[in-house]
Amino acid sequence: MVLEIRKYPDPILSKKAERVEKIDQDIQKLIGDMIETLYAAPGVGLAAPQVGRSIRLIVFDPSVRNEEGKLTVLINPEIIEKDGEAIMKEGCLSVPGLEAEIKRAENVKVTGLDKNGNAVTIDAKGFLARVIQHEIDHLDGILLLDRIGFIKRDIFKRRLMKQLKETAREQAVK
């Protein structure tokens, strides 16, 4: 089932997500739905809070953008090592209309569990490292908006509020 993607300023996007304690049927169903939602969007990565569940679960597939990598599910992911620095343009399904150059670590080592509860370690470089850092940010309630300068953020927020007001007005007229 394709799920609705929550958009800024939905408060769930700014909340720190809880660890997954048990990988049960409910989690398996959510994983399946998140993968469907990822490809339907289409996007390269999706975190559970983006579909309304404040838990530490991410899915990603860089091959959607013809980048190296494959479909991966990570539960309770943690970055245990990072090095280097890289700047790359990013967008986010939850912040449509915003693209910004973001500085992040160039390489990261990540641990977590796969969908069967097996421990996995990923040595990620380049685009993959970027996607993983972006998705883990979502689990900590951090959006692209929190990683750009305040002037850019202010401009984006003003534009969005104006749009939201206009939409509300149009709906009121109908």
Ligand code: NI
């Ligand atoms: Ni995002």
